[in-house]
Amino acid sequence: TGSVIIVGAGHAGFQVAASLRQAGFSERIALINDEGHLPYQRPPLSKAYLKGTGGPETLMFRPEKFYHDNKIELITDRAHAIDRNARKVALASGTSLDYGHLVFATGARNRLLDIPNAKLDAVRYLRILDESQALRDLIAPGMRVVVIGAGFIGLEFAATARGKGLEVDVVELASRVMARAVTAEISEFSQSRHAAAGIRIHLGVQVTAIEADGAKVTGVSLSNGTHIPADLVVVGVGVLPNVELAAEAGLPVASGIIVDEHLLTADPDISAIGDCALYTSKRFGGSLRLESVQNATDHARCVASRLTGKTEVYDGLPWFWSDQGPDKLQMAGLTTGYDRVVVRGDRAQGAFSAFCYRGDRLLGIESVNRAGDHMFGRRLLGAGGSITPEQAADASFDLKSALS
Ligand code: FAD
Known part of the structure; x- marks a missing residue:
């Protein structure tokens, strides 16, 4: 493979680097980071971090020592241009890096x-x-x-x-x-x-x-x-995926950098993952661009596997959460196209789930303060399973029995 250069050190970029080393990848890994902090978690920015008093260090994935110990070069700079023929990334500071494989993990920016x-x-x-x-x-x-x-x-x-x-x-x-x-x-x-x-x-x-x-x-x-x-x-009116660098390098982009079911761009030496990637979904058919930690980290693991010799089609099950005041919302699966909702649990008590169906097929589960339903949904849908609307509606139906 040669050197892996990762543009963007958010959830996706960090995870590719970490997973590559975990899988025994021994060549150069450089993570180009245009924020003035060690790579950090974004979800707490609108939740615990905003509420609390802890310092930035509470958000970091790993301390500086981790990058040093794992020989992951954290380069504080901005990727400015890609020369695909020469396989070089030009940085804003004027230097450039050679790549064997390049990963776009450029995320999105505020609209x-x-x-x-x-x-x-x-x-x-x-x-x-x-x-x-x-x-x-x-x-x-x-x-x-x-x-x-x-x-x-x-x-x-x-x-x-x-x-x-x-x-x-x-x-x-x-x-x-x-x-x-x-x-x-x-x-x-x-x-x-x-x-x-x-x-x-x-x-x-x-x-x-x-x-x-x-x-x-x-x-x-x-x-x-x-x-x-x-x-x-x-x-908070949404984001725009950072696709310009890829587009300027002549790669196809639409509402994201276009990648196939292996998360490869039209150039076999360049992948794109996370919020910036519009990927071909085997699970759902068609193209998807998602904005979630699950999507970013599962994409990253898929690419790290491929670069260390285990090529798999990307098939992660989407899931997401949001903490709002005292309530924890959790989503498993994608509910686009549902035509029927079955509520399980007690809305009045503030703990229930919406099981979303198209016909008799369970598409996804949206839960409020029902972590058990959410975990069930991740396992069931991840394995391609379903339960009937009648079972979902029946409080006495044991969800676990559907997992065996
Ligand atoms: P990002 O995390 O956006 O990282 C991309 C990085 O690339 C950025 O640091 C960017 O500056 C950098 N970059 C871009 N261009 C260049 C360049 N040319 N050179 C160098 N670097 C570059 N998801 C959940 O699942 N659950 C949640 O509860 C949740 N809460 C969220 C709360 C907030 C406030 C926000 C903003 C997001 C939240 N998300 C949540 C979404 C989640 O954080 C994103 O989906 C995730 O961060 C995507 O990871 P990424 O690595 O693709 O992109």
């Missing part, structure tokens, strides 16, 4: 808001450690924040901010929260929990402008004519 005053200092985003740290230092009881976008990150931030005593409004264009990702059952439950915590949720409306007095944010205007006063605006 920026394009409305009046969106560039003011009190308009913030939440993707990287520096942004989470800045928000943590900024938010204080009594402050008024408007969160734009009721996706996972917007709602996690909203719940944390409310917990810290801020006045919180959430504005969402869709008619329910997390509409793209979860069933109406989960959206409705979540809306009621956030409302009970004192968060005001505005659905079916758009923020048309940020109001300011000089450089100071004073509020936001909505498409229905409403004005919400605010000191701070936090934007």
Whole structure:
């Protein structure tokens, strides 16, 4: 294989390097890291880290010694261009690296808001450690924040901010929260929990402008004519995959860097994984680009296996979680295309799961405070299994019996 050069040191990039060494790979591994921190976990940025007082070291996958001991070169720089004929990566600092195999693990970046005053200092985003740290230092009881976008990150931030005593409004264009990702059952439950915590949720409306007095944010205007006063605006309107470097190198890209079922690009010496990769899914048919830790780390393991001689088609089962206030949401499988939902557990008690079906086929399970159902779903769906809607609805049906 020769040297493996990995562009991006997030969840996917870190995991390829670690898994390669674990599998006994002995050649050069260089991890190009354009953030000023050791590789770290992103999910706590909108959860525990934002809430807590721990330092950045609490987020790191491994201490510096790990990279040294495992001969993983962490190069603080930015990949600037790829020369596929010469097999070289040019870095922003002016140096270049030769590769035997190149892995794009460039992730995604915040989609920026394009409305009046969106560039003011009190308009913030939440993707990287520096942004989470800045928000943590900024938010204080009594402050008024408007969160734009009721996706996972917007709602996690909203719940944390409310917990810290801020006045919180959430504005969402869709008619329910997390509409793209979860069933109406989960959206409705979540809306009621956030409302009970004192968060005001505005659905079916758009923020048309940020109001300011000089450089100071004073509020936001909505498409229905409403004005919400605010000191701070936090934007969570999705991300854009970082595909430009691959595109400039002449590789096919669409809504992600296009890779096959082995996570290889059109160039057999270049793979792409994690949030930036649009991969051919054997499990679901068609192309998928997912944004989750599971996807990033399972992709990474698949590529590390291939580079150490065990070529397998990528077939990970998608799963995801989100912590919002006291509630833990967990998703197993992909529920796109469901036509029937069976609820198991007790909605009123705040612990239930939505089993999503297409016909009689279980597609996925979305759980609220029901970790057992989630783990069951990962095992059952991972192995290609299903249970009937009647079994899912029957509280006396023993899920474990379906796993044997
Ligand atoms: P990233 O983690 O984005 O890493 C890509 C890295 O590449 C970045 O450091 C980027 O700066 C770098 N890079 C890009 N271009 C270059 C270049 N040219 N040169 C060098 N470096 C470059 N997922 C879950 O499953 N559960 C959760 O609860 C959850 N919570 C989340 C909360 C937040 C606040 C965020 C932002 C994400 C959350 N996610 C969660 C999603 C998850 O973190 C991502 O899916 C995951 O980080 C993707 O990993 P990745 O390595 O593909 O990309």
